[in-house]
Amino acid sequence: xxxxxxxxxxxxxxxxxxxxxxxxxxxxxxxxxxxxxxxxxxxxxxxxxxxxxxxxxxxxxxxxxxxxxxxxxxxxxxxxxxxxxxxxxxxxxxxxxxxxxxxxxxxxxxxxxxxxxxxxxxxxxxxxxxxxxxxxxxxxxxxxxxxxxxxxxxxxxxxxxxxxxxxxxxxxxxxxxxxxxxxxxxxxxxxxxxxxxxxxxxxxxxxxxxxxxxxxxxxxxxxxxxxxxxxxxxxxxxxxxxxxxxxxxxxxxxxxxxxxxxxxxxxxxxxxxxxxxxxxxxxxxxxxxxxxxxxxxxxxxxxxxxxxxxxxxxxxxxxxxxxxxxxxxxxxxxxxxxxxxxxxxxxxxxxxxxxxxxxxxxxxxxxxxxxxxxxxxxxxxxxxxxxxxxxxxxxxxxxxxxxxxxxxxxxxxxxxxxxxxxxxxxxxxxxxxxxxxxxxxxxxxxxxxxxxxxxxxxxxxxxxxxxxxxxxxxxxxxxxxxxxxxxxxxxxxxxxxxxxxxxxxxxxxxxxxxxxxxxxxxxxxxxxxxxxxxxxxxxxxxxxxxxxxxxxxxxxxxxxxxxxxxxxxxxxxxxxxxxxxxxxxxxxxxxxxxx
Numbered sequence: 001x002x003x004x005x006x007x008x009x010x011x012x013x014x015x016x017x018x019x020x021x022x023x024x025x026x027x028x029x030x031x032x033x034x035x036x037x038x039x040x041x042x043x044x045x046x047x048x049x050x051x052x053x054x055x056x057x058x059x060x061x062x063x064x065x066x067x068x069x070x071x072x073x074x075x076x077x078x079x080x081x082x083x084x085x086x087x088x089x090x091x092x093x094x095x096x097x098x099x100x101x102x103x104x105x106x107x108x109x110x111x112x113x114x115x116x117x118x119x120x121x122x123x124x125x126x127x128x129x130x131x132x133x134x135x136x137x138x139x140x141x142x143x144x145x146x147x148x149x150x151x152x153x154x155x156x157x158x159x160x161x162x163x164x165x166x167x168x169x170x171x172x173x174x175x176x177x178x179x180x181x182x183x184x185x186x187x188x189x190x191x192x193x194x195x196x197x198x199x200x201x202x203x204x205x206x207x208x209x210x211x212x213x214x215x216x217x218x219x220x221x222x223x224x225x226x227x228x229x230x231x232x233x234x235x236x237x238x239x240x241x242x243x244x245x246x247x248x249x250x251x252x253x254x255x256x257x258x259x260x261x262x263x264x265x266x267x268x269x270x271x272x273x274x275x276x277x278x279x280x281x282x283x284x285x286x287x288x289x290x291x292x293x294x295x296x297x298x299x300x301x302x303x304x305x306x307x308x309x310x311x312x313x314x315x316x317x318x319x320x321x322x323x324x325x326x327x328x329x330x331x332x333x334x335x336x337x338x339x340x341x342x343x344x345x346x347x348x349x350x351x352x353x354x355x356x357x358x359x360x361x362x363x364x365x366x367x368x369x370x371x372x373x374x375x376x377x378x379x380x381x382x383x384x385x386x387x388x389x390x391x392x393x394x395x396x397x398x399x400x401x402x403x404x405x406x407x408x409x410x411x412x413x414x415x416x417x418x419x420x421x422x423x424x425x426x427x428x429x430x431x432x433x434x435x436x437x438x439x440x441x442x443x444x445x446x447x448x449x450x451x452x453x454x455x456x457x458x459x460x461x462x463x464x465x466x467x468x469x470x471x472x473x474x475x476x477x478x479x480x481x482x483x484x485x486x487x488x489x490x491x492x493x494x495x496x497x498x499x500x501x502x503x504x505x506x507x508x509x510x511x512x513x514x515x516x517x518x519x520x521x522x523x524x525x526x527x528x529x530x531x532x533x534x535x536x537x538x539x540x541x542x543x544x545x546x547x548x549x550x551x552x553x554x555x556x557x558x559x560x561x562x563x564x565x566x567x568x569x570x571x572x573x574x575x576x577x578x579x580x581x582x583x584x585x586x587x588x589x590x591x592x593x594x595x
Contacts, residue, residue: 009048011065012041012044012045012048015040015041015044015067016040016041016069017039017040017041017042018039018040018069018070019036019037019038019039019040019069019070019071019072019073019075019076020036020037020040020067020068020069020070020076021034021035021036021037021067021068021070021076021079021080021083022034022035022036022037022040022043022044022065022066022067022068023035023065023066023067023083023087023089024047024058024059024062024064024065024091025062025063025064025065025066026061026062026063027063029064031083031087031089032058032061032062032089032090032091033058033062033089033090033091033092034080034083034084034087034089034092035080036073036076036077036079036080037076038073038076040067040069044065044067047059058091073324074324074327074328074331076324077300077324077325077327077328078328078331080300081300081301081304081328082304084300084301084304085301085304092297092301093283093286093289093294093297093298093300093301094301095281095298095301095302100119100120100305100306100307101119101130101131101132101133101279101305101306101307102117102118102119102130102131102132102133102135102138103117103118103119103121103128103129103130103131103132103308104116104117104128104129104130104132104138104141104142104197105117105118105126105127105128105129106126106127106128106129106190106193106194106197107126108125108126108127108190109124109125109126111158111183112152112158112176112183112186113151113187113190114151114152114153114154114155115142115145115151115153115193116155117138117142119306120306121306121307121308127194127197128308129197129198129271130269130271130276130308131269131276131277131307131308132276132277133269133276133277133278133279134277137276137277141197144233145193145196145197146172147172147233148230148233148234149189149192149193149196150173150174150181150186150189151173151174151186151189151190151193152167152173152174152175152176152177153167153172153173154167154173156177156560158176158177160580161177161178161179162177162178162560162561163177163178163561163562163578164177164178164180165562165563166563166564166567167563168180174186174189192204192207192208195207196234198272199271199272199273199274200272201234204234205231205234208227208230208231208234209231211227212224212227212228212231215227247273248270248273248346248347249270249272249273249311249312250270250271250272250310250311250312251270251310251311251312251313251314251347252267252268252269252270252309252310252312252313252314253267253268253270253314253347253350253351253353253354254266254267254268254298254299254313254314254315254316254354255316255351255352255353255354255355255356255357255358256294256295256298256316256317256355256358257355257358257359257361257362258286258287258291258294259359259362259366260287261284261285261286261287262282262283262284262285262286262287262362262365262366263282263283263286263287263294263358263362264280264281264282264283264358264359264361264362264365265280265281265283265298265302265358266278266279266280266354266355266357266358266361267279267280267281267302267354268350268353268354270310270350271310278354278357280357280358280361281298281302282361282362282365282410282411283298284386290320291317292317292318292319292320293320295315295316295317295318295319295320296319296320296321296322296325299313299315299319299325299329299339300325300328303328303329303332308333309329309332309333309337310333310337311333311335311336311337311338312337312338312340313329313337313338313339313340314340314341314342314347314350314351315339315340315341315351316341316351316354316355317341318339318341319339322339325339326338326339364411365410365411367411368410368411369384369386370511371511371512371515372384372385372386372512374510374511374512375512375515375516378504378510378512378513379459379484379486379495379497379504380497380499381459381484382484383458384458385457385458385459385484386409386410386458387407387408387409387410387457387458387459388407388408388409388457388458388459388460388461388519389405389406389407389408389417389456389457389459389460389461390405390406390408390460390461390462390463390519390520390522390523391403391404391405391435391438391439391442391460391461391462391463391472391523392404392462392463392464392520392523392524392526392527393423393431393434393435393438393463393527394524394527394528394530394531395423395429395431395434395531396531396535397429398427398428398429399535400422400531400534400535401422401423401426401434401531402420402421402422402423402527402530402531402534403420403421403423403434403435403437403438403441403442403527404418404419404420404421404438404523404526404527404530405418405419405420405438405442405523406418406519406522406523406526407457408519408522409457413522418526419442420526420527420530421438421441421442422534423437423438424437425437431464431467431468432464432467432468432470432471433471435462435464435468435471435472435475436471436472436474436475437475439460439462439471439472439475439476440475443456443475443476456483457483458483458484459483459484459485459486460472460476460483460484460485460486461486461487461488461516461519461520461523462485462486462487462488463487463488463520463523463524463527464487464488464489465487465489465496466487466496468487469485469486469487469496469497469498472485472487473485473498485497485498486498488506488516488517488520489503492505492506492507493506493507493513493517494506494507495516544558544559544565544568544590544593547586547589547590547593548589549585549586549589550586550589550590550593553581554579554581554582554586557579557580557581557582558576558579558582558590561578561579561580562579568590572591573587573588573591576590576591
């Protein structure tokens with residue numbers, strides 16, 4: 001037995017027999033495992049006798065351990081989840097999907113409530129609807145609401161009257177800013193939006209039908225016709241939704257499939273009997289973990305995110321340590337949560353569907369693994385790159401320079417991990433310096449702050465040649481040894497690595513070459529699209545910026561009042577004078593600036 005192991009075992013006698021959390025550490029105090037226990041001393045002693053294969057592999061790298069005593073098992077559970085999220089230890093189940101899911105938030109505390117998309121849930125009196133995964137259905141719902149329900153789309157402070165914008169003219173805002181609607185009428189529209197997002201179909205339809213009948217009786221046929229058209233639109237959009245069964249209410253259905261060393265978990269989000277979305281998670285090298293422990297680790301990792309937890313979670317296998325898990329989930333939800341196995345009915349059908357989806361996802365991901373193995377041999381790197389990050393920069397004559405990062409993992413582009421930024425330190429055209437700044441800001445800042453959202457991928461791809469590759473290597477510094485690095489150039493397509501001066505040919509049309517080019521092209525697309533947005537915005541605002549007497553505050557007031565540059569250009573001096581903070585001299589300068 002090594003002296004390191006002997007010293008570790010000797011310390012066990014000083015560990016208290018109390019609940020708490022323990023961490024195993026490798027060289028340089030890197031945390032490789034986090035666990036919890038009712039009795040810390042007994043649990044830690046168990047790691048040094050009768051180990052299974054998985055624990056033996058872990059303990060071979062353990063150089064030290066630490067522990068934190070907690071008041072009870074629930075506190076230990078919460079602390080364990082937070083530490084796993086913070087350190088992402090090698091031997092814990094760590095879900096790669098770190099970003100919180102999108103929700104629609106209805107701000108009820110405002111005088112004139114508005115909708116917005118958020119990823120953080122706060123106890124602020126607002127209503128939250130979701131999660132929407134993927135987010136396409138959420139944007140569809142928001143677009144439908146803005147076309148069919150009479151609530152404002154803006155977030156302006158309405159403490160002072162102002163001229164209504166173009167949204168009012170398009171019939172998509174009732175213009176509370178100008179006093180064109182009473183708050184009582186506005187809140188009726190808010191109630192309708194709430195019923196729509198909750199999926200309360202019968203109540204919403206009955207309310208609209210009553211309103212249509214009243215309008216018809218009052219011979220307001222044009223208004224009644226608008227209600228009729230809205231009803232027809234509602235019926236069409238509901239027909240396109242994946243209705244499971246209204247009586248099922250709110251639940252998450254979680255199925256899994258394991259084959260060889262890997263597993264896939266599939267989650268269905270059911271809200272008020274409607275499937276809002278689904279998410280799959282690919283876990284590698286977990287076959288040696290007992291199924292109950294695997295389910296426990298998955299549920300702990302998944303619900304560590306900011307989620308509105310439903311009252312019911314349907315699973316295929318009863319998780320280990322269910323009671324502390326349930327107490328933790330109930331505490332997070334603020335209400336009772338049940339984890340149930342199911343043997344019949346619609347719930348069983350949904351579970352079987354989730355398990356079949358998990359099986360199909362695992363089969364498809366196995367296909368991508370074959371491509372990655374081919375890529376590993378081609379590049380001569382040590383291990384299969386299951387995650388690939390790619391960088392590119394974009395500029396025109398050194399102006400509006402931007403950097404972009406995209407993330408590919410287990411067969412898919414993960415857009416929650418995308419990042420873009422404005423170049424701050426580079427003047428003029430210097431692609432290599434811009435690559436260096438982008439890599440440094442995207443990776444090193446997040447790793448130093450242990451911020452979630454960016455993980456160092458197994459492989460980093462730079463859009464460019466040898467110069468850009470060297471710049472990225474310099475930016476990574478000591479972290480360069482933890483990941484493979486290459487640059488992919490165009491015309492002809494070829495890859496530069498740190499291991500050879502001779503570029504690799506990527507014109508061979510093999511699946512691995514096509515994958516590299518696809519990831520590089522996605523980084524290029526993302527960088528160029530962000531650059532174009534900035535450039536377009538600058539060109540739009542530049543006309544106002546050149547007007548003498550127009551600073552940032554007046555520019556924002558003009559845009560807020562008129563809604564667009566074109567509207568300001570068409571306005572006469574008297575209309576411009578109505579904007580807060582304007583005088584005749586400045587208004588005249590605005591008109592002359594657009595001639």
